[in-house]
């Protein structure tokens with residue numbers, strides 16, 4: 001399988017709120033396994049158009065009270 005270079009930079013991906021595939025810019029995405037660590041979390045995402053998979057990275061940003 002060929003290794004393809006993504007079209008979107010890290011910043012592009014975040015600015016588009018993770019709504020587009022970094023490789024083909026499709027919005028046809030599917031979330032898979034998520035994993036929570038200390039202060040961070042990851043989510044595996046797959047593109048249904050080009051069949052590329054990647055890991056989204058989340059960071060803890062704060063907390064709020066439940067009303």
Ligand SMILES: [Zn+2]
Pocket residue numbers: 021022023024025026047048049050051052
């Ligand atoms: Zn894609």
